Amino acid sequence: MRSHCRVERAWSNVLRTTVLALALAAAMPALGQSCAFNPNEPGSTSFGVINPTLSSPATFSVTVNYKCTGNANATFTITGANDSGPGAYRLKHLTQTEYMAYSISSVNVPGTKITLNGQIVATDYQNAYVGDYSDTLTMTIFP
Secondary structure: OEEEEEEOOOOOOOEEEEEOEEEEEEOOOOOOOEEEEOOOOOOEOEEEEEOOOOOOOEEEEEEEEEEEEOOOOOEEEEEEOOOOOOOOEEEEEOOOOOEEEEEEEEEEEOOOEEEEEEEEOHHHHOOOOOEEEEEEEEEEEEO
Protein backbone atom coordinates (compact mmCIF):
# COMPACT_ATOMS: atom_id res chain seq x y z
CA MET A 1 0.00 0.00 0.00
CA ARG A 2 1.58 3.28 -0.99
CA SER A 3 0.67 6.61 0.50
CA HIS A 4 1.46 10.01 -0.87
CA CYS A 5 1.09 13.42 0.71
CA ARG A 6 1.72 16.96 -0.55
CA VAL A 7 2.23 19.93 1.75
CA GLU A 8 1.31 23.37 0.50
CA ARG A 9 1.90 26.70 2.20
CA ALA A 10 -0.32 29.78 2.13
CA TRP A 11 -2.24 30.18 -1.13
CA SER A 12 0.19 28.51 -3.49
CA ASN A 13 1.61 25.57 -1.54
CA VAL A 14 -0.14 22.36 -0.44
CA LEU A 15 0.81 19.29 1.60
CA ARG A 16 -0.48 16.32 -0.26
CA THR A 17 -0.14 12.75 0.93
CA THR A 18 0.13 10.19 -1.75
CA VAL A 19 -1.06 6.71 -1.52
CA LEU A 20 0.31 4.07 0.82
CA ALA A 21 0.94 1.03 -1.36
CA LEU A 22 0.15 -2.18 0.43
CA ALA A 23 2.09 -5.28 -0.47
CA LEU A 24 0.52 -8.39 0.95
CA ALA A 25 2.41 -11.54 1.86
CA ALA A 26 1.31 -14.84 3.33
CA ALA A 27 3.48 -16.70 5.81
CA MET A 28 3.92 -20.48 5.73
CA PRO A 29 0.67 -22.06 7.02
CA ALA A 30 0.34 -24.74 9.68
CA LEU A 31 -0.81 -28.11 8.34
CA GLY A 32 -4.42 -27.79 7.17
CA GLN A 33 -4.64 -24.11 8.05
CA SER A 34 -4.39 -21.26 5.62
CA CYS A 35 -5.47 -17.70 5.00
CA ALA A 36 -5.79 -16.24 1.50
CA PHE A 37 -6.30 -12.74 0.13
CA ASN A 38 -6.40 -10.97 -3.21
CA PRO A 39 -2.83 -9.70 -3.76
CA ASN A 40 -4.17 -6.86 -5.97
CA GLU A 41 -6.27 -5.51 -3.12
CA PRO A 42 -6.27 -2.74 -2.03
CA GLY A 43 -3.32 -1.40 -4.03
CA SER A 44 -3.18 2.09 -2.59
CA THR A 45 -4.77 4.70 -0.39
CA SER A 46 -4.06 8.34 0.35
CA PHE A 47 -4.06 10.96 3.08
CA GLY A 48 -4.97 13.39 0.28
CA VAL A 49 -3.99 17.06 0.09
CA ILE A 50 -3.18 18.49 3.49
CA ASN A 51 -3.63 22.16 4.35
CA PRO A 52 -1.09 23.03 7.08
CA THR A 53 -3.28 25.86 8.41
CA LEU A 54 -5.81 23.30 9.68
CA SER A 55 -5.71 21.74 13.14
CA SER A 56 -7.50 18.46 12.40
CA PRO A 57 -5.65 15.21 11.70
CA ALA A 58 -5.22 13.88 8.16
CA THR A 59 -6.55 10.32 7.84
CA PHE A 60 -6.96 7.35 5.54
CA SER A 61 -8.80 4.05 5.85
CA VAL A 62 -8.37 0.92 3.74
CA THR A 63 -9.82 -2.60 4.06
CA VAL A 64 -8.17 -5.86 3.03
CA ASN A 65 -10.50 -8.87 2.65
CA TYR A 66 -9.17 -12.35 3.43
CA LYS A 67 -10.46 -15.85 4.15
CA CYS A 68 -9.06 -18.46 6.52
CA THR A 69 -9.64 -22.23 6.42
CA GLY A 70 -8.93 -25.10 8.82
CA ASN A 71 -9.82 -23.01 11.89
CA ALA A 72 -6.86 -20.75 11.19
CA ASN A 73 -6.63 -17.62 13.29
CA ALA A 74 -5.00 -14.89 11.20
CA THR A 75 -2.47 -12.52 12.67
CA PHE A 76 -0.82 -9.63 10.87
CA THR A 77 2.43 -7.70 10.85
CA ILE A 78 2.74 -4.31 9.18
CA THR A 79 6.05 -2.71 8.22
CA GLY A 80 6.76 0.50 6.34
CA ALA A 81 9.61 1.17 3.93
CA ASN A 82 10.52 4.34 5.87
CA ASP A 83 10.02 3.04 9.44
CA SER A 84 12.41 4.36 12.04
CA GLY A 85 11.63 1.32 14.23
CA PRO A 86 8.80 -1.15 14.85
CA GLY A 87 5.49 0.71 14.52
CA ALA A 88 7.21 4.06 13.84
CA TYR A 89 5.71 4.83 10.42
CA ARG A 90 7.01 7.75 8.35
CA LEU A 91 6.17 9.32 5.01
CA LYS A 92 9.29 10.39 3.11
CA HIS A 93 9.46 13.56 1.02
CA LEU A 94 9.91 12.58 -2.63
CA THR A 95 12.85 14.92 -3.35
CA GLN A 96 14.20 15.98 0.07
CA THR A 97 15.52 14.09 3.10
CA GLU A 98 12.43 15.02 5.13
CA TYR A 99 10.03 12.69 6.96
CA MET A 100 6.56 13.03 8.45
CA ALA A 101 5.37 10.64 11.19
CA TYR A 102 2.00 8.90 11.03
CA SER A 103 0.25 6.16 12.97
CA ILE A 104 -1.77 3.11 12.00
CA SER A 105 -4.46 1.32 13.95
CA SER A 106 -6.25 -1.80 12.77
CA VAL A 107 -9.66 -3.41 13.16
CA ASN A 108 -9.74 -7.14 12.41
CA VAL A 109 -12.99 -8.98 11.72
CA PRO A 110 -11.70 -12.54 12.19
CA GLY A 111 -11.65 -14.65 9.05
CA THR A 112 -13.01 -11.90 6.77
CA LYS A 113 -11.24 -8.52 6.73
CA ILE A 114 -8.82 -6.14 8.37
CA THR A 115 -9.19 -2.37 8.18
CA LEU A 116 -6.15 -0.13 8.53
CA ASN A 117 -6.72 3.43 9.73
CA GLY A 118 -3.88 5.91 9.27
CA GLN A 119 -3.50 9.33 10.88
CA ILE A 120 -1.12 12.27 10.74
CA VAL A 121 -1.63 14.61 13.68
CA ALA A 122 -1.75 18.31 12.81
CA THR A 123 1.44 19.16 14.72
CA ASP A 124 3.34 16.72 12.45
CA TYR A 125 2.21 18.35 9.18
CA GLN A 126 1.86 22.04 10.13
CA ASN A 127 5.62 22.67 9.86
CA ALA A 128 6.37 20.00 7.27
CA TYR A 129 8.52 20.72 4.24
CA VAL A 130 6.30 21.59 1.24
CA GLY A 131 5.88 18.85 -1.37
CA ASP A 132 4.92 15.23 -1.95
CA TYR A 133 5.47 12.47 0.62
CA SER A 134 5.16 8.71 0.21
CA ASP A 135 5.56 5.39 2.03
CA THR A 136 5.05 1.72 1.16
CA LEU A 137 3.56 -0.65 3.72
CA THR A 138 3.92 -4.42 3.69
CA MET A 139 1.32 -6.44 5.56
CA THR A 140 2.11 -10.10 6.21
CA ILE A 141 -0.77 -12.41 7.12
CA PHE A 142 -0.09 -15.50 9.26
CA PRO A 143 -0.75 -18.47 8.86
